[in-house]
Amino acid sequence: MDNLFPAELKARLDEIGAADLVVGIPSYNNVRTIPHVVRAVVAGLAKYFPERRAILVNSDGGSKDGTQQAVLEAQVDTEALLQVAYPVQPLQRISTPYDGLPGKGSAFRTIFAVAKRLNARACIVVDSDLRSINPDWVELLARPILDRDFDYVAPFYLRHKYDGTITNGIIYPLTRTLFGKRIRQPIGGDFGFSGRLAARYLEKDVWNSDVARFGVDIWMTVTAIAEGFRVSQAYLGAKLHDAKDPGADLTSMFCQVVGSLFSLLETYASVWQHTNGSEAVPMFGFPFEVSVEPIAVNVERMMKGFVQGVTDLRDIYQTFLSHGTLSGLADCAAPRDDFHFPDRLWVHLIYEFAAAWHARELDREHLLQSLVPLYLGRTASFVLETRESSAREVEQRMEQLCEVFEGEKPYLEELWNQLSKKEMSHAASD
Amino acid sequence: MQRLIERAFIEPFHRLAELAWQVLPAVVTVMVILVVGGFLAWLVRRGVYHLLFAAHFNRRVAETRLARAIDRTLIFRSPADCVARVVHGALWLVIVLLALAAVDTTLTQEMLTRFVNYVPDLVTAMLVLLLGSVISKFLARSTLLAAVNAQWAGARLLAGAVRFLVMTLAVVVALEQVRIGRTALLVTFAIIFAGVVIAAAIAFGLGGRDIARQWLEKRVHSTPPQDEEIFHHL
Numbered sequence: 001m002d003n004l005f006p007a008e009l010k011a012r013l014d015e016i017g018a019a020d021l022v023v024g025i026p027s028y029n030n031v032r033t034i035p036h037v038v039r040a041v042v043a044g045l046a047k048y049f050p051e052r053r054a055i056l057v058n059s060d061g062g063s064k065d066g067t068q069q070a071v072l073e074a075q076v077d078t079e080a081l082l083q084v085a086y087p088v089q090p091l092q093r094i095s096t097p098y099d100g101l102p103g104k105g106s107a108f109r110t111i112f113a114v115a116k117r118l119n120a121r122a123c124i125v126v127d128s129d130l131r132s133i134n135p136d137w138v139e140l141l142a143r144p145i146l147d148r149d150f151d152y153v154a155p156f157y158l159r160h161k162y163d164g165t166i167t168n169g170i171i172y173p174l175t176r177t178l179f180g181k182r183i184r185q186p187i188g189g190d191f192g193f194s195g196r197l198a199a200r201y202l203e204k205d206v207w208n209s210d211v212a213r214f215g216v217d218i219w220m221t222v223t224a225i226a227e228g229f230r231v232s233q234a235y236l237g238a239k240l241h242d243a244k245d246p247g248a249d250l251t252s253m254f255c256q257v258v259g260s261l262f263s264l265l266e267t268y269a270s271v272w273q274h275t276n277g278s279e280a281v282p283m284f285g286f287p288f289e290v291s292v293e294p295i296a297v298n299v300e301r302m303m304k305g306f307v308q309g310v311t312d313l314r315d316i317y318q319t320f321l322s323h324g325t326l327s328g329l330a331d332c333a334a335p336r337d338d339f340h341f342p343d344r345l346w347v348h349l350i351y352e353f354a355a356a357w358h359a360r361e362l363d364r365e366h367l368l369q370s371l372v373p374l375y376l377g378r379t380a381s382f383v384l385e386t387r388e389s390s391a392r393e394v395e396q397r398m399e400q401l402c403e404v405f406e407g408e409k410p411y412l413e414e415l416w417n418q419l420s421k422k423e424m425s426h427a428a429s430d
Numbered sequence: 431m432q433r434l435i436e437r438a439f440i441e442p443f444h445r446l447a448e449l450a451w452q453v454l455p456a457v458v459t460v461m462v463i464l465v466v467g468g469f470l471a472w473l474v475r476r477g478v479y480h481l482l483f484a485a486h487f488n489r490r491v492a493e494t495r496l497a498r499a500i501d502r503t504l505i506f507r508s509p510a511d512c513v514a515r516v517v518h519g520a521l522w523l524v525i526v527l528l529a530l531a532a533v534d535t536t537l538t539q540e541m542l543t544r545f546v547n548y549v550p551d552l553v554t555a556m557l558v559l560l561l562g563s564v565i566s567k568f569l570a571r572s573t574l575l576a577a578v579n580a581q582w583a584g585a586r587l588l589a590g591a592v593r594f595l596v597m598t599l600a601v602v603v604a605l606e607q608v609r610i611g612r613t614a615l616l617v618t619f620a621i622i623f624a625g626v627v628i629a630a631a632i633a634f635g636l637g638g639r640d641i642a643r644q645w646l647e648k649r650v651h652s653t654p655p656q657d658e659e660i661f662h663h664l
Contacts, residue, residue: 312574
């Protein structure tokens with residue numbers, strides 16, 4: 001673990017000794033937004049945890065725009081500070097570059113290591129591109145761990161109905177169906193977790209995989225659920241943020257997140273195969289209505305991508321998709337006015353891709369890349385279908401989709417368990 | 431007339447029969463070696479596959495990076511299948527050499543010597559072809575997926591061109607290795623390659639001017655995000 005720290009940081013950690021709470025802010029070229037995030041965190045610590053010893057860790061991925069300097073220079077607004085008590089223990093800040101694969105997961109790893117080294121009781125991480133963070137977030141994410149013995153706090157945001165479509169279309173329904181906990185934003189990016197969970201994360205050998213990149217959020221959530229840690233959610237209001245990573249395109253982001261979830265299906269196969277139904281998790285914070293930023297969606301472009309994918313990637317899909325799913329896709333891609341991608345087809349598609357991933361029917365990176373055009377088609381259909389719907393109606397629609405995912409779970413189990421049978425039949429046919 | 435018939439037909443037939451009688455044991459030996467050896471090779475292949483399967487070889491390899499490499503060959507069904515087929519191929523090579531050695535004549539000995547000397551080049555050429563096939567398939571599929579996800583209209587054509595070029599290169603290198611038509615092949619490949627590059631450049635220049643302009647503009651100026659880029663997927 002110590003090899004994650006440069007000598008200077010090691011000396012600094014030795015000097016600090018121990019902490020109650022570690023706040024991690026991973027960053028990469030976020031000079032525009034990170035001062036606000038740092039100020040919000042510092043104010044939150046001062047307001048809600050003045051008696052606790054807290055450490056702020058900025059784990060930076062080699063920013064070229066002066067992000068690290070901005071963190072070190074970020075000053076708490078004096079007026080705002082006057083409203084709250086100053087911390088009894090002075091807040092210390094660490095700004096450090098991280099080691100390993102470039103990506104958010106590697107940044108988190110350094111934060112976990114700092115939390116473990118300082119024997120922290122709780123740790124929270126917040127994205128550095130947030131524009132809507134306020135001091136209350138610190139309390140909402142840390143309090144359930146410090147005072148209520150929870151191990152993991154996932155965020156619950158209000159988002160525009162078209163925001164977070166990978167979450168809505170795949171990650172939330174699949175996580176809920178397989179692991180039985182209704183965590184609405186499993187890849188939200190802002191989490192709270194206990195020191196013992198941070199130590200558990202560090203024990204895992206995943207840092208050369210997609211977990212080291214955008215896959216870290218889903219990995220943290222699923223690991224916490226599957227390994228029996230106490231999980232909850234915190235209502236944080238609206239999530240407004242800059243683009244996740246201007247350099248990251250949809251395909252690589254999609255592959256990292258979905259690939260990490262499929263990989264977790266393998267790791268925790270015995271857990272999800274013995275999980276039935278799903279249940280709500282405790283929610284902290286006061287739910288309030290808030291307006292969200294409008295989002296522009298180019299449906300035509302998505303539909304075009306879908307139709308091209310179904311046409312050009314037919315040979316690839318034929319190697320692992322069932323006849324029913326293939327004909328369903330062909331039907332969807334046929335020219336018509338009322339474009340619609342049915343829920344059941346989408347669910348079967350995701351399950352067949354997950355099983356093909358498990359069976360290594362195709363190079364895994366290629367498999368995930370071939371799912372992208374289909375995801376665009378499903379998203380376009382969802383946008384068209386909910387164009388006139390309110391946020392509440394869209395949530396109801398999401399609930400319907402989740403019920404289909406849960407209802408069809410035996411289909412995934414059947415496909416998943418066919419792998420060993422298939423190997424046996426290969427042996428017999430030779 | 432009688433003498434003529436004897437000299438024209440009967441004597442050659444007798445000589446042929448004598449020759450056949452001399453060669454027959456060797457032919458039978460070769461046939462036996464091929465049939466029995468082939469059967470044994472098949473049995474060994476099945477045995478190796480089942481042994482590896484029972485030892486959970488596939489699962490063990492699946493935990494390493496090697497599994498991904500085997501996946502990418504698009505040829506073998508599993509790591510156990512890969513090992514079994516390689517063993518099978520090696521056994522067949524030994525069987526063929528044994529069969530040639532069994533025909534103990536000057537011609538076969540000479541053929542055997544030449545073949546043995548030729549084997550390293552032949553094996554190298556086969557490996558080059560195998561590698562070329564694997565790489566061409568993989569690159570073609572990577573190109574196809576990247577082009578489809580970028581919504582390029584000629585995605586399949588582009589992928590096909592990539593596969594053709596890589597395979598052509600592999601064939602030229604393989605034939606060069608086995609010393610067949612060296613100069614002619616190199617010239618042919620150079621002409622094809624240059625032709626394809628020029629054709630692609632012209633096609634891109636004429637048909638993809640807008641794409642080229644947008645691409646260059648994106649690289650030179652940092653353009654503000656378009657409407658659809660405001661859309662957050664995560």
